[in-house]
Amino acid sequence: MATNDQLKALVKSHADGDDPQFYAVAMQVAAKAARAGQSKFAQELRDLVNDLRKRSDASARVASIVPIVQPKGELRSLLNVSYPDALLGDLVLPTPLVSRIQEVLLEQRQRDTLAKYGLRPARRLLLTGPPGTGKTSTARVIAGELKLPLFAIRLDTILTKFMGETAAKLRLVFDALAETRGVYLFDEVDALGGERSAQNDVGEIRRVLNSFLQFLEEDTSESIIIAATNHPQLLDSALFRRFDTTMDFVLPDDEGVEAVIRNRLAGFQSGNLSWAKIVPAARGLSHAEITTATENAAKRTVLDGRTRVRTDELVAALKELPRMHRRDGKAD
Numbered sequence: 001m002a003t004n005d006q007l008k009a010l011v012k013s014h015a016d017g018d019d020p021q022f023y024a025v026a027m028q029v030a031a032k033a034a035r036a037g038q039s040k041f042a043q044e045l046r047d048l049v050n051d052l053r054k055r056s057d058a059s060a061r062v063a064s065i066v067p068i069v070q071p072k073g074e075l076r077s078l079l080n081v082s083y084p085d086a087l088l089g090d091l092v093l094p095t096p097l098v099s100r101i102q103e104v105l106l107e108q109r110q111r112d113t114l115a116k117y118g119l120r121p122a123r124r125l126l127l128t129g130p131p132g133t134g135k136t137s138t139a140r141v142i143a144g145e146l147k148l149p150l151f152a153i154r155l156d157t158i159l160t161k162f163m164g165e166t167a168a169k170l171r172l173v174f175d176a177l178a179e180t181r182g183v184y185l186f187d188e189v190d191a192l193g194g195e196r197s198a199q200n201d202v203g204e205i206r207r208v209l210n211s212f213l214q215f216l217e218e219d220t221s222e223s224i225i226i227a228a229t230n231h232p233q234l235l236d237s238a239l240f241r242r243f244d245t246t247m248d249f250v251l252p253d254d255e256g257v258e259a260v261i262r263n264r265l266a267g268f269q270s271g272n273l274s275w276a277k278i279v280p281a282a283r284g285l286s287h288a289e290i291t292t293a294t295e296n297a298a299k300r301t302v303l304d305g306r307t308r309v310r311t312d313e314l315v316a317a318l319k320e321l322p323r324m325h326r327r328d329g330k331a332d
């Protein structure tokens with residue numbers, strides 16, 4: 001039989017959640033029982049402890065793995081899932097835009113508190129602005145900050161020639177969105193109701209857009225829906241009304257230019273750079289273009305065996321870009 005001390009130790013280790021101690025004491029009880037000739041009881045107790053040990057090992061392993069959601073079946077061709085670790089501080093954005101994103105994050109983090117007062121967090125966001133200014137990156141940041149999966153909706157596979165099929169696929173996406181909380185990104189959303197659907201006849205485009213609007217309206221899920229576009233003027237005004245907030249992205253100002261370059265050059269010596277020469281060469285370029293130019297200059301520096309980036313190199317890389325990138329009117 002177990003001694004009083006052993007019983008106390010069992011209860012204490014259970015209360016402390018100290019599993020190894022609990023098993024060790026139970027094994028001592030089994031050993032004592034075996035010595036006292038109670039071999040059947042001793043064996044049963046040992047088996048019980050071994051069984052429990054195995055089970056708790058398995059559940060500890062499962063709990064330590066981040067739950068990874070993968071779309072199944074047809075959804076797999078409609079959604080690309082990722083788990084971004086991007087943070088708001090990685091982006092260079094105008095202060096009002098940063099504040100707006102912070103508000104959205106706070107409302108999401110405090111959504112239970114809001115719910116107690118019958119309030120809902122902002123969760124349908126429309127991001128507009130020129131290419132390469134941070135729209136897709138912001139969707140990644142919102143997912144990263146909230147530790148949610150990012151589901152990018154593949155409009156290329158959603159949009160088919162057949163209106164009925166397109167609506168059925170949109171329905172699948174909205175069902176998934178209600179089932180799995182995440183950030184759902186409809187990138188280049190103008191394709192759902194803009195110029196690019198022009199291969200279909202006008203009535204068809206209207207119907208695709210209408211079904212999208214209807215799904216948006218009916219959706220009461222906890223997911224965050226982000227729609228992004230370079231062409232807000234192509235969007236139907238009915239679409240704007242379905243969003244809780246619109247965020248307008250813009251090309252960086254002079255301070256922004258410097259911040260993008262400094263961020264990209266972290267790890268290099270850049271104290272010697274002449275910003276008065278660099279900033280004018282970058283005016284009119286997007287964050288993405290400035291990043292590319294900075295990387296080009298950095299590569300030349302590295303391959304030249306240096307750690308100090310030169311002003312003239314950076315200016316040349318920036319000046320190179322408009323010709324390289326703007327020929328087809330697109331930045332990427």
Ligand SMILES: Nc1ncnc2c1ncn2[C@@H]1O[C@H](COP(=O)(O)OP(=O)(O)OP(=O)(O)O)[C@@H](O)[C@H]1O
Pocket residue numbers: 090091092093129130131132133134135136137138229230249260287288289291331332
């Ligand atoms: N605001 C920003 N701050 C810092 N880096 C940025 C910013 N915007 C863009 N970049 C850089 O440019 C890359 C592309 O940006 P992103 O894909 O977010 O642009 P976008 O606005 O979605 O463009 P598009 O309209 O072409 O889809 C990013 O990976 C990042 O390196």
Ligand SMILES: [Mg+2]
Pocket residue numbers: 135136137187228
């Ligand atoms: Mg984008």
